[in-house]
Amino acid sequence: MLNQKMIGFGITLALFFLSSCGGNSKAEQTPIDPATEVINQKVEKTLSQLTLEEKVGQMTQITMDVISKGESIFVSDEPLELDDKKVIEAIQKYKVGSFLNTANNRARTPEKWNEIISDLQKVAMKEVGIPIIYGIDAIHGTTYTAGATFFPQPIGMGASWNKDLVRQMAEITAYETRASGIPWNFSPVLDLGRDGRWARMWETFGEDVFLVSEMGRETIRGYQGDDNDVSKKGRVAGSLKHYLGYSSYSGKDRTPAYIPERQLREIYLPSFKAAVDQGAYTVMVNSGLINGIPVHANKRLITDLLKNELAFEGLVVTDWADIENLHNRDKIAADQKEAVKMAVNAGIDMAMVPYNFNFTTNLIELVKEGEVNISRIDDAVRRVLKVKYALGLFENPTTEIDDYKEFASTKSEALALATAEESITLLKNRKKVLPLSKNAKVLVTGPNANSMRTLNGGWSYSWQGEKVSEFAEGYQTILEAIEEEIGKSNVSYVSGLEYKMDGKYEEEQNINIQGAVKAARNVDYIILCLGENSYCEKPGDLVDMDISENQQALAQAMAATGKPVILILNEGRPRLISRFEAQMDAVVQTYLPGNFGGVALANILFGDVNPSGKLPYTYPKYPNSLLTYDHQPSENQEKMEGVYDYESSFEIQYPFGHGLSYTTFEYSDLVVSKNEFDADDKLDVSVKVTNTGNRAGKEVVQLYTSDLYASISPSVKRLRRFEKIELAAGESKVVNFEISARDLAFVGLNNEWISEEGDFIFRLGNLEKQVKLTETKVFDQFPSLNL
Template sequence: MDNQQLLDLIDRMTLEEKIAQLLQLAAPFYEGVEDEGQITGPMQAMGITDPMIASSGSILGYARAAGAVRVQEAHLKKNPHGIPLLFMADIVHGFKTIFPVPLAMGCSWDMELAERSAEIAAREAAVSGVHVTFAPMVDLVRDPRWGRVMESTGEDPYLNSLFAKAFVRGLQGDNLKEETERVAACVKHFAAYGASEAGRDYNTVDLSERQLREYYLPAYKAALDEGCEMVMTSFNTIDGIPASGNEKLMRGLLREEWGFDGVLISDWGAVKELIPHGAAEDEREAAYRAIRAGVDIEMMTSCYVHGLPELVREGRVDEALIDESVLRILQLKEKLGLFDNPTRGASPERAAEVIFSREHRDAAYEAAIKSIVLLKNEGGVLPLSPEAKVALIGPFASSGDILGPWSWDGSTEDAVKLDAALSERLGKDRLIVAEGCGIERGTDEHLLAALKAAAEADVIVLALGEASEMSGEAGSRSDIRLPQAQLELIDSIAGLRKPTAAVLFNGRPLDLHGVYDKTGAVVEAWFPGSEGGAAVADILLGAVDPSARLTMSFPHSVGQVPVYYNHFNTGRPLGAADAQVRYVSQYLDAPNDPLLPFGFGLSYTTFGYDGLKLSSDEMTADRPITVSVNVTNTGARAGTETVQLYVRDIAGEVVRPVRELKGFVKLELAPGERGTAVFTLGEEQLRYHHSDLSFGSDPGRFEVFVGRSSLDTLKSSFILKEN
């Protein structure tokens, strides 16, 4: 249908039918799902009637190829205008083939890999009947207490923006109507959900508009610039107004300033949550504020269907606002080709062919390999010696709980476990496995078995971490150390004084006290996905060289949080030439710097840097400079080095961070090989939001840092001059 035909369709709809298009309901409301649409309990309490369901616009959380066809066909028989349903789901890091969680994917610094992972996730979801995925999540994250950091790619706005674009490209492709094995992307959570106070989910966010624009908005904008079709509102307040009712943010900034004309959807229940937030007295007022803000789809509450008809008839809400929302929803359905092909890519035959295929699993393996970060390796504990007898001990030794939150249709039974992968590679006679303890509890019996296994081994691998439900949505933690039972296990094993490596499966940066200081090697595996055990085994055995680099800092202790690399200096910075002993910005009981900074990661080889060179010591708006540095593989094996470029504006109209990532280059180098990383740095990369929110650069001196991490660099400088 063309746009005029869609407008004509809207003209034929009653007010109630139009409002029902703005309603998103979960699968149990619909005929054709496995429970045959039986609505009980809280769903029945919503007061949703059959005519509302028949006219509703979208279904949430259902993805079964045959069932999706059945539900769509049953819906079209009842819908008075033949308008198909949109099927939406949270396909965050894979459908059946599960990739590493996004925070882990961020550590790959690999945009092609990210795009490929999204393409595979889209294919498996689309053949299962999904049209829209609630991804990518691009919230900037600085507080590891917040469980949802695992859904983001980290603490840097530049890197997050690159990943946002890559994920959108992978999910959507070039033409949603023709590419039926792609899905529409929905960027979330707009806006600044990652800044929730105290790292507590659903909590308040209070930022200046300048901070919001400078650090938190760029990745959302990048996703939209890449053509992302949908935006999801966040649960939090912005400047004291909940996002789902924030007219300035949604209709002002998103719609008018940025020109976004796609679909805006609330998060689950967020429209009705305007009431407990204190922004609306009742459901009618919540509906009024949300529709005024431009929220097109209300997810899983019924404020719109119960409140908007009366609001329109009273004249408080212009029916044109509802027509706008309906048009955007219908336009998305047309872009997806649903009017011509309502069941779109859903195909049981194709699903059986592609879902969890060897090709997809191989891609998940590659992603896991490139996402695993080597955090420590003292004394050559890793890679494991080919002749060594290995004791694999810990709650994750045999566990399939390595997929992480938002794994959708992923199977822990199908996940490659670490013990199986090591046994296959080492042989059963060289591997001893013991649980040692559970995630949060241990017994003397388990500990004794672990100590016995460790005593018989040459080297010990401890498989430790968080259960998947300990992070993700509603997974906030005030204590981000490993559970006490695991710390006690480490302590007991450390007493044997044998070479020990810890492998961590988790969804957030941890406080590593009791781990980092008591083991010779530490491997951050994150939640590595379906092929995680195989990837970790190959990293441990040195079949591949670890190359990942952190995109979120690991705190020295939780008391430092939030701790992030691109912070501001202070008037009394620690380490200044004239710093006083006590009266500087510091902790009395901990360092200021994190334990492990942004950009950090080790390899089984070593790299040396020299010859940092700038093409000029002056830059103008029309004359960029070239930055180059020599990198040499000084070790005995091949490896990949991620060379990172940072810049500091020494004196701005608004104070600038001590460092900001502006580029990176990956160099693959053989032993003894020397390569050169080359960057082009232009004036546009030096711009920022000033106090009046104007966006530009300030003439003056800038420092350039190039190196292995945000805290391990060579330094030079240049002057930005006005033309």
């Protein structure tokens, strides 16, 4: 077994001295310990024995359908079988060193996964002498393994604001992924969900860079362990994605973004840097364009910034077919051969091809023609081999499934339930209508009321989540969980609307609104379950942020009955509800809570659990007011007599960090250790929080700061620290944070992290304190990337 010292990365050793949101342009040198040198020697020895063809093969990743029996490379037979001839072609002829995905985009049992990967490893060790590395997208549990424990999607994990739960989720996901024979997880997503139109918003931890950085760091800790020894049982190599600045100008997926360098460094880079510092082994590249340049062809971002400035020594892998997209979609490469040249010279180490072997033949030709230097090939293969050695694949290329007795254990399922409970967010509770009595008569209605597919969303047993019903029959929908909670005799159900399970997520059919209106006459409350069907990536692009017209009609019909309506939102992004929200008595956001979401919601609705989730994004009210909480002052202007006679409104549905409880919390005794501080000081900030209600509850204590004046118009506020605490009724606790001038820095005009002299406001709850920084200090300066 390899220990952490044998990992040979130095990924984090050279970076621990850096702060979480900056970094010097050159990493300080740290001594290489003997064990690290051992693994480096192994890598160099192996590298020296490889032919050019074998090296290029190590840089190649092919999807499973290519090597399976079936009618084409896009469709495999069921039951799944490897095609021996195709396997030999891939590994013997093209020396392919990595595979991903699952045939027919369908979950397999752990036993089947181990059978497939063991067969591939046998061929690889015989033909090349180097194990393959298999990767999968396991973003909220082991996505493609039947029977695995499913947690809330990342947006729900962010809504929990509970770092311990996020780390434990990652530990269980790593354990069950490795139990499936898979050592590489394409997760966590460290993009920021700052645009509610975006189809991938739910794959993020939210809109704020500090929240995402903290959750990303904890995810890597869970996947790889504190010591980063991923050769240990139950650990996987994580992959930070999608580097860098994955967002869009249009709100649609994989479309261009326009990001100035100072914003790229201040807002989008810190989450990746924090995870690099934690020891992440691999990085996956953004599929989109920044300022007109596809990231996969951007040497400044991949080599200069990631590999050189951040000193990342791990493996950089493309996203799906994105080298080919340089020619097919983005039109910057005249042909596929030029696309390969651009991407590899930019710093790509492994190509997720995924359907052919053209990458290998093109790259071999490019090296022989002198268009790609052999030193660039060696650098890439060296990084691939380091990851394989770190995972212990040379010694143990396959998993012993009998070593994983805790797969999908009751303990793991209990954690998934607890996480769903802590993520669900109570947004509105007029006249304290919630919690409901267990003797109440309720109507459950809406297209999301009786669907496991909508609770899980995409990346659930299949890419688009359309196969959930085949694998999740043993779990409870919202309807089934409510019936279990209060008895079927107290529950009426009329769907009102149903999704087309074989169609697009936004389409509904079987409209029976009048049936729901009739059923409402005989109940005390209406539980209205609205939201979205499952979707993932580009197929989830929107043309309208409003929740569908059919769902709006159902909501208004339910409100017109005069019965109290509890709106349950089950959605991956904030669909607009402003046309009927005022008529709702309570609003509960479940996000995409996973297989235990129905039970978790029922526990909250009927008072078994006190809700504690907080919004990880700003919930918009109107489509022309899509702003984040950390906007600049000019986004919200009031008339100033004699100055200007106009105003702009920052009108939102619910603010970032918002979430109600069944109890109340009072903040008092805010103390900042100094009223004035210099650039080298550390401030101690404390506040007393008291549960003033009559039941236990959890509160997320959020510390925000505001820079009153700066050389660049400052954000109105920024999240700097948070901690989730639990208090019994009447109990108080003092929460302490430490913060420095470095934490208050921003990226200035000269491409530098700088804290400027002046006044700052510290806010905790409804309390605030003004303090003064007495000097200006530049902390880190960077070479311009000329973006």
